[in-house]
Amino acid sequence: MTIAEVSRTYDLSADTLRYYERIGLIPPVHRSAGGIREYDEEDCRWVEFIKCMRGAGLPIESLVEYVALFQQGEETAPARKLLLVEQRQRLAERIEEMQAVLARLDRKIEGYDRLAAAESKLRRSRD
Template identity: 65%
Template sequence: MTIKDVSKKFDLSQDTLRYYERIGLIPTVNRSKSGIRDYTEEDCRWVEFIKCMRISGLPIEVLIEYVTLFQQGDTTVKARKELLIEQRRHLKEKMEDMKKTLARLDHKIEGYEQIVTPKESKLKKNKK
């Protein structure tokens, strides 16, 4: 699969894919004889994983560490698991903060609805 195809499939720019490969977020992608990147299904799974983790807010540095550990083999399974557990904990904390923020926004909007809606109703009545 070409970089153009992968870019479309995962809605990431080609520059982002090249960057992810350059910094080690995606293991080195094989190239055709003409030098064009040739993404395998395994490469695409990495792209999908990294995109998901980035959307969730995991730092690039943590993901680079994870990929590096993965490439070192089975001796790093425990370290990889611990890294993911720690990131899961951070994500849960972030989600709780976001829930609180959402509740606060809902409360504020509700307050404005009580102010705005009666005024809008009066304006509509006056136009009739």
């Protein structure tokens, strides 16, 4: 796939894809004789993985470290797992915080719903 096709498929700009490759967030993409990036299935799996992890809020630095470890080979599997476990814990904590905020918002909305219902009832009793 060309960079334009990957850009459309994963809803990432070509500039973002180039940046991700430049900083090591995705491994170097094979290029044609003319220098055009040619993304294969493995490259696309990396793009999808990084997009997913970034969407979940994982920091770029952690993901760059993960990719660098991956490129060093299987002996880094324990370090990669540890990195992912740590990021998972941080994400779980963020989800808990967001769930608490969501519950608070629900309570506030319910309060406004009760207020609106009481006002409606009062108007009907006046009529």
